[in-house]
Amino acid sequence: MKKANKTTLVSVIITNYNKSNFILKSVRSCLNQCYEKKEIIFIDDKSSDNSLIKIKKFKKKNKLNFSVFSNSKQKGKYATFNHIDAVKKGLSKAKGKYIFLLDSDDYFHENKITSIVNIFKNNKNIKFILDLPILKFKNKEIKKSFPYKIFKNKWPKFPPTSCMCFEKKYLKVAIKKIGFKKFPNLAIDFRLAVYYSLILKKFYIYKSHFTYYRQVDQSMDTKYIKYRSKEWWVRRKEAFDFLNYILKKNKLPINKSLDFHITNFFNKILSL
Numbered sequence: 244m245k246k247a248n249k250t251t252l253v254s255v256i257i258t259n260y261n262k263s264n265f266i267l268k269s270v271r272s273c274l275n276q277c278y279e280k281k282e283i284i285f286i287d288d289k290s291s292d293n294s295l296i297k298i299k300k301f302k303k304k305n306k307l308n309f310s311v312f313s314n315s316k317q318k319g320k321y322a323t324f325n326h327i328d329a330v331k332k333g334l335s336k337a338k339g340k341y342i343f344l345l346d347s348d349d350y351f352h353e354n355k356i357t358s359i360v361n362i363f364k365n366n367k368n369i370k371f372i373l374d375l376p377i378l379k380f381k382n383k384e385i386k387k388s389f390p391y392k393i394f395k396n397k398w399p400k401f402p403p404t405s406c407m408c409f410e411k412k413y414l415k416v417a418i419k420k421i422g423f424k425k426f427p428n429l430a431i432d433f434r435l436a437v438y439y440s441l442i443l444k445k446f447y448i449y450k451s452h453f454t455y456y457r458q459v460d461q462s463m464d465t466k467y468i469k470y471r472s473k474e475w476w477v478r479r480k481e482a483f484d485f486l487n488y489i490l491k492k493n494k495l496p497i498n499k500s501l502d503f504h505i506t507n508f509f510n511k512i513l514s515l
Contacts, residue, residue: 254339259347272350283309355453371446376456
């Protein structure tokens, strides 16, 4: 296998909102990568904690070569849209050929970037790579696996944002296609997974665990209690609506599965 050309610049975009307790672990995991030629772009979305003070102090004290940007105000009330805007801002600053996304409470294994870049270099048709997450709880770690298929007729399952890596020019196109201000309950990872798997079809599942994904009380798994929560069914309907929107825009068959009809039924019942 051809080894990664370490003269190829990669960009890591770290997005943060009120995660001051975790940001240094996240940044250090990027700085300590075996891959040398990298830039780190830290985007703070107007945090109300001391995130920005902490990261600027860390940067100054260690004289590190990474960029810190902060929004003067949040652009909207929806966290999903603010996250998309933060990724867009980071992407506009990025100079690397490959883009690694990282939420500020997660962190990378030291060999992640080298391993992922090697795959890109040896597979010219691949434009999007997902590795496997290690779920990081307070007192334990769990290596997570996924079916890694975006079914047209079922609820998609895929790794979180911090497991996603892209060739930059294709990510720019994808962001334009999926980064619009509709479907406020749908995060950027869902949108990108749908687009790359159903439309672009240039992705690869790397079955190695290189991303530590921190589990906290406000994680999506605990926020939406399956089958019992109105919010969960609303989010599920938005997912189908988004999926059908993307399929229609690309002149592909619309989803009218049993799962789709069940989701619409429960949304009508819960809205009464």
